[in-house]
Amino acid sequence: MRKQLELVENTAESEAVEDKYLTRREVAARCRVPLSTFDSLRRQARVPFPDAHMGKHMLWRLSTIETFLDAGGTRGLQ
Known part of the structure; x- marks a missing residue:
């Protein structure tokens, strides 16, 4: 039971990190432009x-940005 609780907590933490908001400066840096x-x-x-x-x-x-980059970034729009 304790292991299941730890797994749920770790999953919740990773989802919280995944939904972090980025400023345009941070997005530009992540896109390397x-x-x-x-x-x-x-x-x-x-x-x-x-x-x-x-x-x-x-x-x-x-x-959102990870999905965009995984799809090829602006190359994926062509």
Whole structure:
């Protein structure tokens, strides 16, 4: 029973990390492009739309960006 509880707790922690929100600067770094390039791609709608806004700040879920990159990033759009 204790092992099952630990497994559930570890799964919950990993899901919480997966749903972490990233700023546009963090997303640009994860995509390995300069911030100006990321902003240009965002204006061209070549990256996913933000998952949330906090005031004037755009936020993306880590899982959204990972899915985008796993699909080939902007190459996957062609």
